[in-house]
Amino acid sequence: MGGKDNLKAALEIYSRLRAQAAGGQVNAPCDDRDIELALAKHLQFMGGNTRAALEIYTRLRANGTEGLDNVILGLRALQPQRAPYDLGTHSSPGPSSAGNHELHQLPHHHPRHDLEGSYRPPVYGIDESFRLLKVNPQRALTEAEALLTKYSGNPFHYARVVQLKARALCHLSNFDECVEYVNSLPPELQNDKRVIMAKAKALQAKGHLTEALPLFQSLYEKYSVLISDKKANGLALCRHLQLMGGKDNLRAALNTCTQLRTQAAGGREMTPCDDIEIELALGKILQSIGKPDSLRTALDIYTWLRTKMARGQNTPSCQAKEIELAIATTLIDMGEWRQFDELQLDTQPFSEFETCLCISRRNLQELMTTENSMPERSALLGKALHWAALAVEKTESTNAPCLRQLSHCYHLLSTWPQSGLQLLGIKEKKEHEFRQLSALLFAKANELAPH
Numbered sequence: 001m002g003g004k005d006n007l008k009a010a011l012e013i014y015s016r017l018r019a020q021a022a023g024g025q026v027n028a029p030c031d032d033r034d035i036e037l038a039l040a041k042h043l044q045f046m047g048g049n050t051r052a053a054l055e056i057y058t059r060l061r062a063n064g065t066e067g068l069d070n071v072i073l074g075l076r077a078l079q080p081q082r083a084p085y086d087l088g089t090h091s092s093p094g095p096s097s098a099g100n101h102e103l104h105q106l107p108h109h110h111p112r113h114d115l116e117g118s119y120r121p122p123v124y125g126i127d128e129s130f131r132l133l134k135v136n137p138q139r140a141l142t143e144a145e146a147l148l149t150k151y152s153g154n155p156f157h158y159a160r161v162v163q164l165k166a167r168a169l170c171h172l173s174n175f176d177e178c179v180e181y182v183n184s185l186p187p188e189l190q191n192d193k194r195v196i197m198a199k200a201k202a203l204q205a206k207g208h209l210t211e212a213l214p215l216f217q218s219l220y221e222k223y224s225v226l227i228s229d230k231k232a233n234g235l236a237l238c239r240h241l242q243l244m245g246g247k248d249n250l251r252a253a254l255n256t257c258t259q260l261r262t263q264a265a266g267g268r269e270m271t272p273c274d275d276i277e278i279e280l281a282l283g284k285i286l287q288s289i290g291k292p293d294s295l296r297t298a299l300d301i302y303t304w305l306r307t308k309m310a311r312g313q314n315t316p317s318c319q320a321k322e323i324e325l326a327i328a329t330t331l332i333d334m335g336e337w338r339q340f341d342e343l344q345l346d347t348q349p350f351s352e353f354e355t356c357l358c359i360s361r362r363n364l365q366e367l368m369t370t371e372n373s374m375p376e377r378s379a380l381l382g383k384a385l386h387w388a389a390l391a392v393e394k395t396e397s398t399n400a401p402c403l404r405q406l407s408h409c410y411h412l413l414s415t416w417p418q419s420g421l422q423l424l425g426i427k428e429k430k431e432h433e434f435r436q437l438s439a440l441l442f443a444k445a446n447e448l449a450p451h
Contacts, residue, residue: 007046014039023193023223028156029059031226036060125150126160133164137171144168162189166198170205178202193223197236209244216240220256227263234260235281242288250289257282272304279305280322287330295334302327321350328358332365353394353402360387360405367412378423381416385409403445410438 018039021030029036040056125147132140144165151157162185169178182190182199189195196215203212216237224230234256241253261282264273272279279301286298305323324343331340340362345355363384367377388409391402413421414434421429 007042010042011046014042021225023225023229025156025159025192028159029056031228033060126157126164129164133167133171137168140164141168141172159189159192163192163194163198166195170198170202173205175202175206179206193219193229196223197233200236200240204240204243209240213240213244230263231260231275231278235277238281238285242285245288250285253285254282254289257285272301276305276323280326283326283330287326287333290333292334295330299327299330299334302330321348321352321354324348324350325354325358328362332358332362335365335369337362337366353391353399356387356391356394357402357405360384360391360409363387364405364408364412374417374420375423378416378420381409381412381420382424385413397444398448400445400449403441403448407438407441407445410434410441414438 014035015027017035018030018032019026019028021032021035022028036056037060040053040060043053043056125143129140129143129147132143144161147161148158148165151161166178166182169175169181179199179202182195182202185195196219200212200215200219203209203215216233219233220230220237224233238253238257241249241256257278258269260278261273261275262269262271264275264278265271283298283301283305286294286301302323306327309320309323324345328340328343328345331337331343345359348355360383363380367380367384372380385406388402388406391399392406395402397403411434413426414431416424418429421427
């Protein structure tokens with residue numbers, strides 16, 4: 001239909017759709033490619049908003065959207081001066097006198113934050129700092145402090161830096177400081193979905209599970225407009241409900257994960273989906289429930305994933321390890337010792353501390369649940385002790401579950417008959433020494449992660 005009023009009305013509609021997809025953040029990019037592309041095309045069509053359109057197109061191209069090179073080059077040529085970032089070409093046309101006049105009218109010191117007529121170049125400092133989170137969270141935190149000052153006058157970028165700082169504190173295990181920082185923020189920043197997630201994870205890590213639960217629930221119920229957000233928030237909620245335990249919480253986790261699976265399977269219920277993360281999460285919930293039929297269903301899920309992986313589905317190695325270990329732990333829960341041993345975990349290419357811990361648990365669990373002869377029981381204890389010690393060594397005594405496992409082994413040694421100790425090559429009974437070592441290991445594990 002055209003016309004100034006119609007174009008403005010369309011812009012308002014696109015802007016509302018974008019804000020909704022961005023979790024309520026106004027004038028912020030969202031994860032919906034179709035909305036971003038439609039908005040950019042509309043801004044381009046309106047004519048006076050080519051700078052904002054150029055930014056959107058450039059961001060979409062950086063995120064993998066193809067076929068935008070020509071339109072980016074064309075829009076760049078319309079700009080009154082070279083854009084302050086490299087678009088992949090070696091030169092740009094010089095600004096015209098009219099372009100210079102238009103540029104001088106822009107409010108340099110008080111930029112507008114509304115979408116229409118605005119232009120936000122990529123902020124490489126913020127993006128680079130987010131990439132530092134996993135490899136160098138301390139550096140990311142240092143950068144965040146500087147960026148908070150730099151962008152104190154830019155609401156959009158300032159909100160992103162707040163997210164960065166909260167997440168960096170969480171990555172550094174400064175959970176108390178993370179919660180205090182989020183609580184000190186104004187309401188509009190406290191209600192940012194990524195800030196809420198950082199606070200929820202910090203409370204979870206502190207063991208404040210009841211306090212964290214409403215945050216995870218709110219994220220899933222109110223901040224899951226995008227499919228990607230619904231999955232991420234849903235899986236986080238499921239994991240938290242698992243940690244809380246109890247029949248009702250596990251049932252709620254199962255229902256939520258089942259809903260995610262049905263959606264990922266195109267609406268088909270009781271059908272495996274192609275999302276490995278969702279399938280793994282569902283299997284782990286069923287494991288936590290622990291009933292024989294639940295364990296069998298979990299094993300079926302993991303076996304299906306392993307088959308899918310073997311058919312060349314390009315499963316990342318980290319997920320391949322997680323699937324194999326999931327099968328192993330389920331077999332331990334089921335007491336299927338022969339099937340466990342057939343996995344030959346110690347020969348797998350991912351024989352890391354998780355593998356050592358898993359093998360130790362397998363031997364200790366059989367020892368605790370069967371009544372074999374003393375030589376057989378002593379052999380099981382010896383294997384459990386050996387693999388637990390390897391797990392602690394591989395983690396350099398920094399992993400609480402590994403320390404607890406070794407603590408259990410030494411506690412059993414402190415009560416083991418002398419005849420059994422001799423079978424393990426221990427000639428003298430060291431009851432006090434083993435008991436003391438068990439207590440020290442358990443105390444250190446509690447310091448790392450309160451049980």
